Amino acid sequence: xxxxxxxxxxxxxxxxxxxxxxxxxxxxxxxxxxxxxxxxxxxxxxxxxxxxxxxxxxxxxxxxxxxxxxxxxxxxxxxxxxxxxxxxxxxxxxxxxxxxxxxxxxxxxxxxxxxxxxxxxxxxxxxxxxxxxxxxxxxxxxxxxxxxxxxxxxxxxxxxxxxxxxxxxxxxxxxxxxxxxxxxxxxxxxxxxxxxx
Amino acid sequence: xxxxxxxxxxxxxxxxxxxxxxxxxxxxxxxxxxxxxxxxxxxxxxxxxxxxxxxxxxxxxxxxxxxxxxxxxxxxxxxxxxxxxxxxxxxxxxxxxxxxxxxxxxxxxxxxxxxxxxxxxxxxxxxxxxxxxxxxxxxxxxxxxxxxxxxxxxxxxxxxxxxxxxxxxxxxxxxxxxxxxxxxxxxxxxxxxxxxxxxxxxxxxxxxxxxxxxxxxxxxxxxxxxxxxxxxxxxxxxxxxxxxxxxxxxxxxxxxxxxxxxxxxxxxxxxxxxxxxxxxxxxxxxxxxxxxxxxxxxxxxxxxxxxxxxxxxxxxxxxxxxxxxxxxxxxxxxxxxxxxxxxxxxxxxxxxxxxxxxxxxxxxxxxxxxxxxxxxxxxxxxxxxxxxxxxxxxxxxxxxxxxxxxxxxxxxxxxxxxxxxxxxxxxxxxxxxxxxxxxxxxxxxxxxxxxxxxxxxxxxxxxxxxxxxxxxxxxxxxxxxxxxxxxxxxxxxxxxxxxxxxxxxxxxxxxxxxxxxxxxxxxxxxxxxxxxxxxxxxxxxxxxxxxxxxxxxxxxxxxxxxxxxxxxxxxxxxxxxxxxxxxxxxxxxxxxxxxxxxxxxxxxxxxxxxxxxxxxxxxxxxxxxxxxxxxxxxxxxxxxxxxxxxxxxxxxxxxxxxxxxxxxxxxxxxxxxxxxxxxxxxxxxxxxxxxxxxxxxxxxxxxxxxxxxxxxxxxxxxxxxxxxxxxxxxxxxxxxxxxxxxxxxxxx
Numbered sequence: 001x002x003x004x005x006x007x008x009x010x011x012x013x014x015x016x017x018x019x020x021x022x023x024x025x026x027x028x029x030x031x032x033x034x035x036x037x038x039x040x041x042x043x044x045x046x047x048x049x050x051x052x053x054x055x056x057x058x059x060x061x062x063x064x065x066x067x068x069x070x071x072x073x074x075x076x077x078x079x080x081x082x083x084x085x086x087x088x089x090x091x092x093x094x095x096x097x098x099x100x101x102x103x104x105x106x107x108x109x110x111x112x113x114x115x116x117x118x119x120x121x122x123x124x125x126x127x128x129x130x131x132x133x134x135x136x137x138x139x140x141x142x143x144x145x146x147x148x149x150x151x152x153x154x155x156x157x158x159x160x161x162x163x164x165x166x167x168x169x170x171x172x173x174x175x176x177x178x179x180x181x182x183x184x185x186x187x188x189x190x191x192x193x194x195x196x197x
Numbered sequence: 198x199x200x201x202x203x204x205x206x207x208x209x210x211x212x213x214x215x216x217x218x219x220x221x222x223x224x225x226x227x228x229x230x231x232x233x234x235x236x237x238x239x240x241x242x243x244x245x246x247x248x249x250x251x252x253x254x255x256x257x258x259x260x261x262x263x264x265x266x267x268x269x270x271x272x273x274x275x276x277x278x279x280x281x282x283x284x285x286x287x288x289x290x291x292x293x294x295x296x297x298x299x300x301x302x303x304x305x306x307x308x309x310x311x312x313x314x315x316x317x318x319x320x321x322x323x324x325x326x327x328x329x330x331x332x333x334x335x336x337x338x339x340x341x342x343x344x345x346x347x348x349x350x351x352x353x354x355x356x357x358x359x360x361x362x363x364x365x366x367x368x369x370x371x372x373x374x375x376x377x378x379x380x381x382x383x384x385x386x387x388x389x390x391x392x393x394x395x396x397x398x399x400x401x402x403x404x405x406x407x408x409x410x411x412x413x414x415x416x417x418x419x420x421x422x423x424x425x426x427x428x429x430x431x432x433x434x435x436x437x438x439x440x441x442x443x444x445x446x447x448x449x450x451x452x453x454x455x456x457x458x459x460x461x462x463x464x465x466x467x468x469x470x471x472x473x474x475x476x477x478x479x480x481x482x483x484x485x486x487x488x489x490x491x492x493x494x495x496x497x498x499x500x501x502x503x504x505x506x507x508x509x510x511x512x513x514x515x516x517x518x519x520x521x522x523x524x525x526x527x528x529x530x531x532x533x534x535x536x537x538x539x540x541x542x543x544x545x546x547x548x549x550x551x552x553x554x555x556x557x558x559x560x561x562x563x564x565x566x567x568x569x570x571x572x573x574x575x576x577x578x579x580x581x582x583x584x585x586x587x588x589x590x591x592x593x594x595x596x597x598x599x600x601x602x603x604x605x606x607x608x609x610x611x612x613x614x615x616x617x618x619x620x621x622x623x624x625x626x627x628x629x630x631x632x633x634x635x636x637x638x639x640x641x642x643x644x645x646x647x648x649x650x651x652x653x654x655x656x657x658x659x660x661x662x663x664x665x666x667x668x669x670x671x672x673x674x675x676x677x678x679x680x681x682x683x684x685x686x687x688x689x690x691x692x693x694x695x696x697x698x699x700x701x702x703x704x705x706x707x708x709x710x711x712x713x714x715x716x717x718x719x720x721x722x723x724x725x726x727x728x729x730x731x732x733x734x735x736x737x738x739x740x741x742x743x744x745x746x747x748x749x750x751x752x753x754x755x756x757x758x759x760x761x762x763x764x765x766x767x768x769x770x771x772x773x774x775x776x777x778x779x780x781x782x783x784x785x786x787x788x789x790x791x792x793x794x795x796x797x798x799x800x801x802x803x804x805x806x807x808x809x810x811x812x813x814x815x816x817x818x819x820x821x822x823x824x825x826x827x828x829x830x831x832x833x834x835x836x837x838x839x840x841x842x843x844x845x846x847x848x849x850x851x852x853x854x855x856x857x858x859x860x861x862x863x864x865x866x867x868x869x870x871x872x873x874x875x876x877x878x879x880x881x882x883x884x885x886x887x888x889x890x891x892x893x894x895x896x897x898x899x900x901x902x903x904x905x906x907x908x909x910x911x912x913x914x915x916x917x918x919x920x921x922x923x924x925x926x927x928x929x930x931x932x933x934x935x936x937x938x939x940x941x942x943x944x945x
Contacts, residue, residue, distance in 0.1 A: 034706075090703055148739075
């Protein structure tokens with residue numbers, strides 16, 4: 001992908017986006033291509049139907065959640081910058097963390113561990129109350145287990161999961177508890193897509 | 198209390214150790230002496246016959262006691278050696294201080310040296326040498342199978358690229374570097390090495406370069422290093438077998454010719470692919486066969502473990518027939534077979550497989566190191582200072598250079614880069630071991646062979662002793678990340694699976710066919726087609742999460758049983774609270790609510806009533822079935838069910854009541870029988886399975902349906918109102934039904 005400036009001109013605020021998300025020009029161009037590919041009716045923004053054209057997503061147990069994650073609550077369209085910002089969560093971590101250190105004023109990059117976890121947390125927490133309640137968890141389990149399991153089994157698993165993670169005994173998993181339960185998982189590795197390096 | 202123990206242990210340990218030494222020396226003396234006594238001993242019978250025929254002489258009395266050693270000589274000696282090895286192993290662990298500093302492999306080699314020395318000192322006795330056939334056919338396979346069967350798949354596949362690069366390119370680099378530089382060394386005048394040609398040097402290089410899985414396992418097991426490094430070094434040691442095999446044969450063939458042409462080199466490359474892929478394919482076939490066979494073993498549970506062992510061993514031997522890589526074949530077989538076999542076999546068979554593998558590999562490893570020591574003393578040596586010193590030095594250098602060079606290439610492709618510390622450990626962990634020795638041993642006899650052997654042994658000793666002993670303090674010094682002891686967490690499992698789906702989805706959105714995409718496709722294929730074929734019955738559709746969950750429940754239940762039901766049981770045992778229930782806690786402390794006498798009595802009555810059934814069942818024992826259960830199909834079904842419901846209700850509230858020690862064990866025993874009858878129970882309760890991980894839990898669920906006093910699992914019963922009750926009863930039933938406490942850590 002030659003990073004010819006002509007490509008960049010199609011992309012609004014390319015420089016800003018690159019700065020914000022840490023993508024290189026080549027990557028941004030590639031993502032823009034993909035964006036345009038998905039955007040069938042060429043409106044410059046994606047709607048949920050556009051995402052559904054990706055066939056594998058239909059088979060994915062949490063496919064609808066992922067699609068919903070791209071859209072801010074209430075909106076039915078996602079433009080390119082938002083598209084890129086979401087995908088920035090999956091960019092592999094930079095080897096040198098200089099960006100973090102120097103610009104104190106700048107926000108943590110999207111692919112920091114905390115932000116990644118926040119993204120995942122939001123996928124669980126569909127009602128956006130800041131906690132993963134038992135119902136939320138049950139929904140997730142139902143989706144992942146694809147109706148193969150009886151309700152009580154689901155209940156016991158959810159119960160157990162909450163018991164394990166819930167430290168302040170409020171019968172729901174807050175973001176900190178969520179983060180703690182994942183402390184042994186190498187999120188930087190797991191949530192990185194090399195394509196987006 | 199804790200302080201007194203070691204002191205006493207120390208003195209008694211020393212006594213025991215001394216006793217053991219004396220014991221084994223006596224053994225040896227007997228063994229070798231008995232060899233000398235062969236003639237008189239063996240001919241006692243002939244004497245007798247002779248004398249009987251010369252009946253003109255005075256009749257000899259019927260010999261009450263005769264001595265005939267020849268008859269049992271071979272098995273006797275083999276058993277003696279194994280016994281010696283195991284006694285030594287035992288001895289080391291009694292003396293804690295030594296085993297903490299010195300890795301076991303070193304100690305065993307030292308023992309081997311001593312034994313070899315002793316045997317040599319006794320004239321007329323020949324020491325058993327580490328015969329290559331013995332090594333490759335009998336001693337090595339159990340270790341490799343153990344390693345392959347329990348290979349942690351996830352880290353292995355995640356780091357596959359790195360491992361392959363190290364194994365193939367790293368070994369190639371080592372071979373050629375070693376061969377080349379040794380040849381240069383041989384050119385040095387005054388070393389007396391002028392007659393060693395390039396090909397021989399390359400051959401030597403190919404023998405000495407391969408990292409040895411046995412040595413790596415022996416040393417790395419003890420230092421508990423983090424998973425990534427462990428799998429890198431260990432995976433490399435396994436996969437470099439193909440390279441070693443090809444290069445060794447190549448150079449050996451042509452060392453007689455004297456030169457290698459380009460055509461031969463190209464054929465060598467082709468050979469490499471054939472050897473490795475062929476080996477994997479052979480293993481694959483046998484693995485599928487094994488998995489398929491295990492589908493039908495529900496009626497003959499006793500022989501299940503044998504299928505696992507035999508199919509794997511056959512895979513190894515079949516690969517060896519064609520000069521393919523036996524090690525890779527064995528690994529492939531174990532890896533392929535495992536998920537399906539474990540879904541099919543019973544819990545006890547699973548335990549058996551696990552313990553037998555560990556047992557055999559342990560014995561093999563011990564024997565290998567002891568024999569290494571013995572062979573060192575026995576073997577003809579040709580010590581050449583220059584050659585040996587340079588060999589050791591260059592081995593280290595080539596290893597370090599290789600690792601550094603390759604890492605700089607690899608890191609461009611890795612998401613999680615390898616740090617300098619990691620590189621150091623990988624380089625330092627490149628131990629050589631018995632494989633190198635055996636390969637050297639098979640060389641055709643020549644003056645060079647002895648020199649090579651000496652050098653090989655020196656390198657092995659150096660790596661095992663020096664590197665093996667110092668790696669632990671170095672790991673501490675460099676503060677390398679250790680293995681995290683993680684209790685299985687259902688949260689982690691859920692989230693990991695969630696993340697897998699998430700990443701697959703994002704990859705699809707990006708249009709990128711990456712790692713997750715293919716893994717997902719493989720999983721779907723597996724679920725849809727393969728599992729249906731290879732897994733028996735209703736277990737073929739169990740989701741992984743469910744099996745994981747069941748496995749955790751089972752583990753907790755077993756911990757409960759083990760800890761003797763003393764501590765208070767929370768309504769739903771979470772792993773956090775489970776940590777509080779330590780067996781070490783004084784069992785007398787009861788934090789439970791007291792139960793009314795009448796309730797206790799009721800429970801005891803029920804238990805006794807059902808326990809009587811147990812004894813009747815125990816009587817009908819046959820060698821072919823673990824149990825024959827005359828009781829199940831009878832009238833008492835309804836009554837039993839009623840009892841079960843009553844029991845379950847009580848048990849769920851007063852789990853800790855049967856505190857009487859006598860109650861617990863007999864209850865436990867009942868579980869024995871229930872093993873192999875697969876009762877029809879409700880599918881919804883216990884999962885059908887899609888097993889990618891181990892499935893002992895489902896077997897446990899099966900277990901508990903047999904014995905009538907188990908709280909009923911069948912769905913015919915009215916569902917208990919509180920979900921807690923259900924939890925408890927599930928747990929309790931699993932608890933009670935499993936006979937053997939099983940302290941396995943999570944193995945994945």
